[in-house]
Amino acid sequence: MSLVQAARQAESAEAFKHIPIIDLETVSSSDPATRKSLGNAVREACMNVGFLYITNHGISEKTIDDAYKASKEFFSLTLERKMQLDITKTSNFKGYNPVLSSNNDPENAGDMHEGFEFGWEELEVKTNDEKRAHDGAMAGANVWPKDLPNFRGAVLQYYHAAVALGKKLFPLFALALDLPENYFDDKTRNSAAIMRVLHYPPQTGPVDARVIGIGAHTDFECFTLLWQEPGIQALQVLNARKQWIDAPPIPGTLVVNLGDQFARWTNDVFKSTVHRAINRNGVRRYSIPLFFGTDYDVMLEPIPSCVSAERPPKYEVVTAGDYVKERLKATYGY
Numbered sequence: 514m515s516l517v518q519a520a521r522q523a524e525s526a527e528a529f530k531h532i533p534i535i536d537l538e539t540v541s542s543s544d545p546a547t548r549k550s551l552g553n554a555v556r557e558a559c560m561n562v563g564f565l566y567i568t569n570h571g572i573s574e575k576t577i578d579d580a581y582k583a584s585k586e587f588f589s590l591t592l593e594r595k596m597q598l599d600i601t602k603t604s605n606f607k608g609y610n611p612v613l614s615s616n617n618d619p620e621n622a623g624d625m626h627e628g629f630e631f632g633w634e635e636l637e638v639k640t641n642d643e644k645r646a647h648d649g650a651m652a653g654a655n656v657w658p659k660d661l662p663n664f665r666g667a668v669l670q671y672y673h674a675a676v677a678l679g680k681k682l683f684p685l686f687a688l689a690l691d692l693p694e695n696y697f698d699d700k701t702r703n704s705a706a707i708m709r710v711l712h713y714p715p716q717t718g719p720v721d722a723r724v725i726g727i728g729a730h731t732d733f734e735c736f737t738l739l740w741q742e743p744g745i746q747a748l749q750v751l752n753a754r755k756q757w758i759d760a761p762p763i764p765g766t767l768v769v770n771l772g773d774q775f776a777r778w779t780n781d782v783f784k785s786t787v788h789r790a791i792n793r794n795g796v797r798r799y800s801i802p803l804f805f806g807t808d809y810d811v812m813l814e815p816i817p818s819c820v821s822a823e824r825p826p827k828y829e830v831v832t833a834g835d836y837v838k839e840r841l842k843a844t845y846g847y
């Protein structure tokens with residue numbers, strides 16, 4: 514079945530109720546047929562749901578735990594200290610955004626979370642950072658808290674582990690699209706990946722429906738790898754019938770969800786699915802998304818097999834960097 518036919522079938526099918534769990538144990542198998550069958554499972558998830566859980570993802574518990582503890586420590590700093598890293602003082606969307614300063618859903622009045630955002634950087638500290646000049650629209654260095662010695666190392670360690678995992682996923686997405694496994698290699702040379710650590714204060718009592726943890730939105734890049742704090746339900750995914758489906762944290766898994774770059778590239782054969790998070794658990798919640806994009810200079814042109822006479826191109830062609838920058842501007846309002 515062609516990609517376009519498969520997409521049409523998925524679109525007319527019953528709206529999804531469950532998010533599939535995919536075991537990555539065989540992701541690096543030397544047997545092409547084994548990798549292809551994993552690719553097929555990914556294809557189904559990408560066309561039907563746009564969300565999946567992965568097990569055997571290879572990021573160690575220690576790496577996760579260190580990043581989690583470091584982010585908790587960061588958010589426990591005074592607002593004044595965190596505001597020294599105010600994201601709106603940087604030209605490249607790096608740094609801290611306080612509660613209610615971002616807004617992911619234009620219908621809403623602000624997101625009830627605070628976050629800290631950074632991009633690629635080597636683990637070893639460089640005195641003369643080259644400012645990632647090749648990143649065009651998104652060029653520029655990260656900013657770091659000065660007097661929190663373990664924070665940078667812990668979150669960057671997680672970043673590098675997640676990027677290594679993301680690099681293993683791209684060949685699977687290529688297989689899912691009947692493309693050569695190395696199709697994305699020359700489009701993902703510079704790790705255009707943005708990571709955020711997030712803190713959602715609990716919302717109790719009467720809650721303004723226009724102020725929730727993170728308003729309904731799609732992510733901007735190809736896909737997101739999301740770690741959620743165990744034991745706390747907050748994330749929800751919208752299915753085609755406009756029903757919100759819970760996406761609870763499942764021990765040992767990460768969530769993978771597709772974003773707009775893949776939707777644009779595949780002419781919506783891959784779904785960039787709307788999601789939101791609401792923390793009504795009475796306790797704080799932490800999460801760590803890493804948004805994995807293509808290099809910022811890559812044009813988001815539809816893959817030829819995702820276009821046909823009855824499925825003409827849906828999106829204007831733009832560069833990945835310009836697209837992400839526009840969306841970040843809208844979210845952070847600067």
Ligand SMILES: O=C(O)CCC(=O)C(=O)O
Nearest residue numbers: 711727732748790800802
């Ligand atoms: O915290 C979560 O579970 C979701 C975060 C999210 O959707 C985002 O940062 O784009």
Ligand SMILES: [Fe+2]
Nearest residue numbers: 730731732788
């Ligand atoms: Fe998101």
